[in-house]
Amino acid sequence: MITCWQQLTPFREIGEFLRDKYEAATEVRVTKRGKLTVRNPRSSQRPTVNDLVYMEESPNYCVRDPALGSMGTQGRTCNRTSRGLDSCHVLCCGRGYNTLRVTRSYRCDCKFHWCCHVQCRQCTETREIHTCK
Template structure:
């Protein structure tokens, strides 16, 4: 029967480490990546300069937060190019009761 013939046929057992690379950290003081670590093989494209091919608008002309140390902060968003500050006085009408 066909089932008996298939059982007798030689079969290849895939090796677990067949395509395993030996990754090394860029900085020798860092640990080697583990099996659950996310590893990047290429650098991410920069977001500071405009790149229409990749759909990156760049950060020139964007508003930033001078007091923030996060991604909306001027130091990070302006990529070291410097920035101009504007002081605005805003009057708003409130619906107080």
């Protein structure tokens, strides 16, 4: 009997690896002969077969662009206290956010009384909602 102890690399580690590759990608262009060359010849080093290259800049998904299908992030709800991808700092692309205080009323502590009657209290809740500028 053989036991295999191999496992996949944790997803976060793979994501960090890919992000590092993305941030270090080199811009290239196609020559008349069909070869790829580095767009900026003053670049310190040439890309290897394991590096990422690109021919066009990525679109700015922070800004609305219907032609690309990008809705932008203006008006998106964000989490002011988060440090993750849902944080206002990341999601709003550095533009800041608006804070809106919302009060809502709803029925709570409902009880069924025999026969055929439900009695509830009226509760209110005040929340702050943060949306990207």
